[in-house]
Amino acid sequence: MNVLVTGANGFVGRRLVSALLDGGYEVTALVRDADRYDEPSGVRVVEGDLLEPGSFDQALDVDAAYYLVHSMQSGSDFEERDRLAARTFADAASEAGIERVVYLGGLGSGRDRLSKHLRSRREVEQILGEGDYELTTLRAAIVVGEGSASFEMIEQLAKRLPVMVTPQWVQTECQPIAIDDVVAYLVGVLDVPETAGETYEIGGPEVLTYGELLERTGAQLGQSTRIVAVPVLTPRLSAYWVDLVTDVPRSVARPLIEGLKNPVVVEDTRIRDLIPIELTPFDVAVERALGTDRLDPTQSTSAEPTRAD
DSSP: OEEEEETTTSHHHHHHHHHHHHTTOEEEEEESOGGGOOOOTTOEEEEOOTTSTTTTGGGOOSSEEEEOOOOGGGOTTHHHHHHHHHHHHHHHHHHHTOOEEEEEEEOOOTTSOOOHHHHHHHHHHHHHTTSSSEEEEEEESOEESTTOHHHHHHHHHHHHOSEEEEOGGGGOEEOOEEHHHHHHHHHHGGGOGGGTTOEEEOOOSOOEEHHHHHHHHHHHTTOOOEEEEOTTOOHHHHHHHHHHHSSSOHHHHHHHHHHTTSOBOOOOOTHHHHSOOOOOOHHHHHHHHHTTTOOOTTSOOSOOTTSOO
């Protein structure tokens, strides 16, 4: 099977490309700038931009495609850019006759008032679902791995602030998942025909509060993290606070912080029967992210916003 990976130069995309090659797939990587992409041997590289219709048509002669791009780093208009990129891709993939598309979206119950970030992820899912192909959606919470913006925020806070005055979102529950498990699910759905046209929720083996994430990540870093929750720290003030003490850009931190008010816990476990992988414990995932699994720091660690890399 010939498979296209958009977002191929990003945190998830680079790992997915390697896993697909190991699985015997023919892989096409869609990137905005081929000079910035150090592709593995055997990958066909195509330059293109999902914001420019027609620029990536030559990459669409495939059987299946992964949609992994997002726009948070582009600033406050990320929702509109996500919307445009998804429509452009859905139209082009439909016209090209692609049979399957796999999308990695975000967890979050429709019963909740979703943050802008999670609402945009859900809107992209809806737009992709309007295409003339079978869409498989995997919804995940925090993905633990080196290069994940959400995990890097957790890591840097735990490392730099032994005592944290935080808003009430530290008591919100989430279900983090290791990057290796995300990739295993992404590859696995191609081998299970009944996943076509379905939506699944994926998560690790533990449900934790964000406070517990901070404390247990701090323990891996040799820090004893103390958290004091206060009710008056708004998402906007939290984003400024994160901007002061971490390297995560405010344009990324604020949507992520706003999303922390929403519980992101797996409620539908059907995929575990279809793709029975051994889920990675949170502490093991953190150890890998902080230690021997770190990538070459000269490589890119995130996909460019709404771009094909």
